[in-house]
Amino acid sequence: MRKSHPIRRVVLAGAATVSGIVLLLSLKPASDPASAAAAGGAAPPAAAQESAQGGAQAAGANTATGDAVQTQYGAVQVRITFEGNKITKSEAVQAPQGGTSTEKTNLAVPKLNAAVVAKQSPDIDTVSGATYTSEGYKKSLQSAIDKANAAASAAQPSQGASAPAQGAAASKTVTGAVAQTQYGPVQVRITVSNGKITKAEAVQAPSGGQSTQKTELAVPKLNAAAVAAGSADIDSVSGATYTSAGYKKSLQSALDQAGG
Secondary structure (H helix, E strand, O other): OOOOOHHHHHHHHHHHHHHHHHHHHHHOOOOOHHHHHHOOOOOOOHHHHOOOOOOOOOOOOEEEEOOOEEEOOEEEEEEEEEEOOEEEEEEEEEOOOOOHHHHHHHHHHHHHHHHHHHHOOOOOOOOOOOHHHHHHHHHHHHHHHHHHHHHHHHHHHHHOOOOOOOOOOOOEEEEOOOEEEOOEEEEEEEEEEOOEEEEEEEEEOOOOOHHHHHHHHHHHHHHHHHHHHOOOOOOOOOOOHHHHHHHHHHHHHHHHHHOO
């Protein structure tokens, strides 16, 4: 019987292998983006495969960020979003962190944010257990509202812009000069509506050691007295003589700026 030549067997086997590979390639679908493009189909854009992270700012909405307010446990800074004269969102872009401060921040800030949107005013309640964070939040919030109102006033003649309202349409907020005392500076901010003080607050007051205790004792009483009296002619708080004197000086400065 005639034997097959070894070289011929190798050539035939190689030819069979090549034919099999060509056949497999011709049957494989174009599943990758490059193959799809070569076949005339467009690959889906990567952006279409990703979900959006967070919501976009609504049309016509504006933001204002208040000053960073230093507290005993860290800085607090608030940003508001508003449409027309309504606050639609309030958030803390800075707040105390670390140890128990993180727990208090996580407890207080969501409540403060919600209270601002509900009341449309910085006149919100302090969160129990987070006094310093709450006070810092309210001061920065007031600063943000002041900035929003100032920007709206500047733009209003040409653009008809509006900003978050604070009570009556005729109200305005004025900050007095800083009064230096033996234990630290005191600075008062007032809100005046139709010639009447509707709100008074200390944006600066002595802090540290016993000064913090005296400030916490005196300032709420001085604030209430300023609103009740409608002037800087108020009684000093016993045990906080220097803070009271500084408060009245800064209050008088704010009244002078507001027109008496």
